[in-house]
Amino acid sequence: MILISLLGMDIYQAEALTKKLHKPLVEAFSCSDEELNFYAPSSLIIHDGVEQTAYRLEVIVRAPYEYQDREKEVVDVLLKFLDEIAVHQHIVFNYFDEDHEYTHVQEEYPIYMTETNTVKAETHEHDEDELTEEEVYDEPYYGDIISEFDQYVKEHPDATDKEVYEVLSGIRKKVTEEHHKSKKES
8 A cells, every 4th residue: 555645734735635646646656546545634844943834845655665666757746736735845755565564444345435435414504694693703802801800809819710710701701792792783
């Protein structure tokens, strides 16, 4: 099995990119469709404390030794497609002996989920009237809730954690209601 890891990639682009890459890479490797997989974790490439997503992409190609002679073709395909994803790409090949590879397949299931054998939940479009206040008014509140809370803490230095939490929750609820009310009126 061939596994191509895309590290430091925006994960929201991964499915679309790998769909474009799959067939050209199967051809470049001269392998079967089932032999090729991608791994795109939620990850960051960081250099000197600065995140490099969409700037630098690290690609690790793990494949059996038999594919070593296809390396140049594979790099050409990767660079053609990855150039639209990141400014710089670094590609490393790790080869392994297939004698040390094991796969277990449960025969009653297809080897891979596909668009035709996967059940997807339907999305439901909401009318503005059906949405909750939090869904409609999800912008942050920039007003001052701290002063009222600070006042309570000063006046009640011996309040329990539960009492403080209840007061803070009440302040939050009141401020949220006032905020949503003012947004509806504007």
